[in-house]
Amino acid sequence: MDIQAIATQCKDAAILMSALSTDIKDKALKNIIKALETNMDLIIDANKNDLEQARKDNLDAPLLKRLKFDQPKISEACDGIASLIKLEDPVGKTLSATELDKGLTLFKVSRPIGVIGVIFESRPDALVQIAALCLKSGNAVLLKGGSEASATNQILASVISKAGVDTGLPEGWLGLLETRSDVDQMLKLEKYVDLIIPRGSNEFVRYIMDNTVIPVLGHADGIxxxxxxxxxxxxxxxxxxxxxxxxxxxxxxxxxxxxxxxxxxxxxxxxxxxxxxxxxxxxxxxxxxxxxxxxxxxxxxxxxxxxxxxxxxxxxxxxxxxxxxxxxxxxxxxxxxxxxxxxxxxxxxxxxxxxxxxxxxxxxxxxxxxxFGLGAEVGISTNKIHARGPVGLEGLMIYQWRMIGDGHMVKDYTGEAAKPFTHKSLNKDF
Amino acid sequence: MDIQAIATQCKDAAILMSALSTDIKDKALKNIIKALETNMDLIIDANKNDLEQARKDNLDAPLLKRLKFDQPKISEACDGIASLIKLEDPVGKTLSATELDKGLTLFKVSRPIGVIGVIFESRPDALVQIAALCLKSGNAVLLKGGSEASATNQILASVISKAGVDTGLPEGWLGLLETRSDVDQMLKLEKYVDLIIPRGSNEFVRYIMDNTVIPVLGHADGIxxxxxxxxxxxxxxxxxxxxxxxxxxxxxxxxxxxxxxxxxxxxxxxxxxxxxxxxxxxxxxxxxxxxxxxxxxxxxxxxxxxxxxxxxxxxxxxxxxxxxxxxxxxxxxxxxxxxxxxxxxxxxxxxxxxxxxxxxxxxxxxxxxxxFGLGAEVGISTNKIHARGPVGLEGLMIYQWRMIGDGHMVKDYTGEAAKPFTHKSLNKDF
Missing domain, CATH: 3.40.309.10 (Aldehyde Dehydrogenase; Chain A, domain 2)
Structure with a gap:
């Protein structure tokens, strides 16, 4: 599939992801843990291939260390998912409730953002963590990892995506991009991608920020x-x-x-x-x-x-x-x-x-x-809007206004005989 | 002054604006009402010049109507400011408080965004409203109105800016841009301008969105x-x-x-x-x-x-x-x-x-x-991050994390003998 097709499928999946019950999402997370454990040998083998190639390519020792994804690291990633299951579902929380008039009530309800594009260098554990964070928060995700980890990322994406779909998640909820040119294409898909989270070197993040009109959550510098x-x-x-x-x-x-x-x-x-x-x-x-x-x-x-x-x-x-x-x-x-x-x-x-x-x-x-005790870290942001500093799951959330009436029309609230609004704050969940 | 200089001064002013007390801000708003009333004749004269020119230029009747800024409209604008004074100060609210360990407390405190760039067509009342909203929320503002209202906007900006400075606001808290090329320059000043709010036709908003990397709050279409x-x-x-x-x-x-x-x-x-x-x-x-x-x-x-x-x-x-x-x-x-x-x-x-x-x-x-009862409307946003739908003053706000310790070091919370974090949610204001 080309990037446009992957992104289109991901956008459609995002709609369904946003409406999933907490139960299904947590079941999917459990199923992903199980699938990672079941496929541990396959994952480690793929990672060995990546490591071998990286050694041939003379990668630095710190890079090799970050690239390595062995049994302890897989277990750690699974523990991370397990702790995510325990967190409260951030979707569907009532942020405010207001009576506008008798029988006309306005709710502000937390909702996922949609399609999150995540681009990270090397560390395969980032893939697992980000996929799980997006799932928990009802977002669909497009992922691009470092090319030196391509074999590991492919097997991880395939195992995680399938474990999700087997539990009832929509096909395409996790899309994997594989090349740098895929990323450049994604940066232009502002109609499909709602937020980009780059994780990597300063130059890398700066490049992303300079080359897209999609909102970017992160920081280029930490001076x-x-x-x-x-x-x-x-x-x-x-x-x-x-x-x-x-x-x-x-x-x-x-x-x-x-x-x-x-x-x-x-x-x-x-x-x-x-x-x-x-x-x-x-x-x-x-x-x-x-x-x-x-x-x-x-x-x-x-x-x-x-x-x-x-x-x-x-x-x-x-x-x-x-x-x-x-x-x-x-x-x-x-x-x-x-x-x-x-x-x-x-x-x-x-x-x-x-x-x-x-x-x-x-x-x-x-x-x-x-x-900070945020439970999970999406990144650290130096943005001045949406999310600032260390960002937890709430950085992947937005809200929807939901109004419930009984045939209420605006014409009755305008002109000479306009009915007044009550604008009474209610202590009431949607 | 050139745009770069105006924006630099505005950025410096934003720091001081963000630290103003509620009292000073409300006094400044009161002083602005007084100044608008005192200078009413001057404002109406300037507006008459704009209207005369607009008629010569054969502007449409609806445009002329929106351009008109007479005594009733000025009074209405002043009423708007008066109602803003009554609203709670959105700056400095404690959004969360967490004990990380004994004597180490983390607060999330609401703060202004910084410099807001507002671009609007014709309606001079929009200038008054936006300037007041930015002031109340502790933001500095760069304004650009429609060229057909340039005389009205100049006198309004000068009266409002001065009334603010006379009350203790920093010089440059309100900057006026005058030409379309000024706007194009501002769109490139992402280091100085933190958020752009365009108000006008769909084509106009689309143009802004397509020509800046600064976050834009608004909507191009309403289908x-x-x-x-x-x-x-x-x-x-x-x-x-x-x-x-x-x-x-x-x-x-x-x-x-x-x-x-x-x-x-x-x-x-x-x-x-x-x-x-x-x-x-x-x-x-x-x-x-x-x-x-x-x-x-x-x-x-x-x-x-x-x-x-x-x-x-x-x-x-x-x-x-x-x-x-x-x-x-x-x-x-x-x-x-x-x-x-x-x-x-x-x-x-x-x-x-x-x-x-x-x-x-x-x-x-x-x-x-x-x-919706938001008190004041900044705009309606179809963004998927920060603010969505009708946006009140909270759309002009972000937060800052404030941590207070007593010499706490991270080395004590890592390694073998790491102290645990308590991560206890506190019911406590900063």
Whole structure:
């Protein structure tokens, strides 16, 4: 099938997916766990083929590690699905109910978005997770994984799709795209695809965002800041700097720039340098930083760089206001931290920093769907509409307005003898 | 100032707008009412100039009517602002609160989106309304009105902007764009503008949507359907058809296609024809419709047309399922109605129709922010993310995650001796 045909079938399937009962969806998820377990050998064999090819192609060790999908990883993926079964069905919740007039009631009811296009690099577990999330939330899904995992993805998509259809899901609820040109075609199918979630490198996400008019949920950059305020506890400030920078450097919520209020720069910078360097971190500092500690000079480019490595930039700022201005200028609106003992200054920071996650006295690394307790993570968004920061299942949801009347006509509510609306909020489920 | 400079200033202003107290915002709204009243003569004079030019340019009578901004219209606009003052401040509401661990609390707090770009044709009252809505919701705004209203818009923007700044709003919170080329420039400023709301003709909205990567809130088409089910009350079905089609034909929530279940086509079509024709409606019908009543033949194009006029297309369908399939194929996802006495069939319709507003036994014309009781209407959206259907102030809002800790580090929550998260939902405001 060509992409247009796959997408058309997926769009039709989305309508049926949106109307499935919780029972059927949870049964399908259980059936998928069973099918993954039954087909474990086939999946591992396919993955071995991918791994062999990847080794021939000289892929990096970290990439090989992410590509590997063995028995423990399959079990982990199945555990993930099992925990999803326990979550409440997000579809069909009554978000509001209003009486417009006697016998005329308006409900706002949560509904799936429709067709979700998900594009991810390597990690086959992402395929399993995303397929399950879309199913639970009543969405249909078009998936494209990394080409290095193509054999694994094919068998996974086929096993998961079939297990769903066998339980009563519509044919085509999960479509697999296989090539980069498939993706480019999908990016143009705005009539069929309602939302795109890209998971991968910054360049990859940026490419997707720049090449489609379909809404994209995600983030291209994670340039996170930690600001050490004039009124910070110095030990806490250093500890949080180390955790935010070093706890795991290759991720979007790792801190890339530390801003230090000039009032305590002299005292704190030498300690900060010692602790960061003990972890192997290389420091680029502004001129004022360089006056206090021996570091490489930072350039304009450093403030714009997501190192994703054991590297940090440090800037001395004259005020809280200047710290906020720096973040609003160079940040990516992902996660930004203030360390201070003063509540008013923390509130100023949160109110004026244009960021998805504004944290006070805790590590930037907490910015994560699982740590937030969202149950399942769809991604982390730096969008300013729909969903922001770590996104759980609710990021795959929208709503429908449902009005029930008894022959009510607008003509009776207009003109001279217009009936008034009651607009009474009701505590009532659809 | 060039557009880039106006947008930069507006983006900076947005940060300050987002942090304003309810008190300041409501004072600014009151001051705007006062300023509009004080400057009424100047505004009316400017509007007279626009009207004179428009008459010279031979503008249509309906356009001239919408362009006119006289004393009653100014008073009405002021009343609109006054009612906005009474609404609850949408900024800073705690949407959720979660304890992650002792002393580590996560809040989800409602926040403004940032810079809203609003583009509208003629009607100067739209400028007043949108500026007030953005102010109330803590957003900054870039406005572009119709060129035929340029003198009126200039004085309005200047009076409103100044009244705001005089009350403590940041300089540049309201920016006025003046030419079509200004708009084209704004559409490219995705780094500065967070959301675009176009108000105008379908072609105009379509143009905006096709020419920007900035999210657009609105609808290009309003191809609304009314489906008369096999189990419909015939009198109610005819009454609702007439109200949905004729109550006001030039608007997006007017019905354009009536679908009739074949089981009652023979009985209902003659009555429907009589009642619609009595209102001056011209009917295009499918072949089966033509077999029963004398009408012009509908073509494929009719099912895709938003007439916005005293014209309707009628199609006989063999089943509820086929009615839904027709709507999902040709509809614009705006408003679709089922008339039936059967609850199960109504639920099937709502569950399977991919539309913002799914109505049962009431007129499609109810699809409207004021009728819905939203307090203020930002627009009607056929988007599948963020906001759908009639959109009130909440369409101008997003949220920020705010976490408060006491030096909490992620390293303590990972590895062998990882502390567990409590993830306890709290009933607590930020």
């Amino acid at each position: 996170c800041h930690l600001y050490i305020d004039r009124l910070a506890d110095p030990k806490m400030a250093v500890d949080l700097s180390v955790d935010s920078k070093c706890q795991y450097v290759a991720v979007c919520n790792a801190t890339e720039t530390i801003l230090v209020h000039e009032a305590l720069a002299k005292d704190i910078l030498p300690v900060l340098k010692k602790e960061l360097e003990a972890k192997g971190v290389k420091i680029y500092g502004c001129e004022k930083t360089g006056d206090i500690i021996d570091v490489e000079a930072a350039t304009e480019k450093d403030w714009q760089t997501e190192y994703l490595d054991l590297i940090v930039s440090i800037k001395v700022v004259p005020s809280l206001k200047e710290a906020v201005a720096h973040i609003n200028r160079y940040g990516s609106g992902h996660t930004d931290v203030i360390v201070t003992s003063d509540k008013k200054r923390a509130l100023y920071f949160m109110d004026h920093t244009d960021t998805a996650d504004a944290f006070w006295n805790c590590s930037s690394r907490f910015s994560d769907g699982f740590r | 609304c359907h009314l489906y008369i089910d096999r189990l419909a009350d015939p009198k109610m079905a005819v009454d609702l058809s007439v109200d949905s089609k004729c109550q006001y034909v030039a608007v997006c929530n007017a019905t354009e296609t009536i679908l009739v279940h074949e089981a009652l086509a023979k009985d209902i079509l003659p009555v429907l024809k009589k009642e619609l024709e009595a209102k001056g409606v011209k009917i295009y019908g499918c072949e089966k419709t033509g077999d029963i009543i004398d009408v012009e033949a509908a073509t494929e194009k009719d099912w895709q047309t938003e007439y916005l006029d005293l014209i309707v297309s009628i199609k006989v369908v063999p089943s509820l399922k086929e009615a839904v399939a027709h709507i999902n194929r040709y509809g614009s996802g705006h408003t679709d109605v089922i008339v039936t006495s059967d609850k199960k069939r109504a639920l099937y319709f709502m569950d399977h129709t991919d539309t913002a507003d799914a109505f049962w036994n009431c007129s499609s014309r109810f699809s409207d922010g004021f009728r």
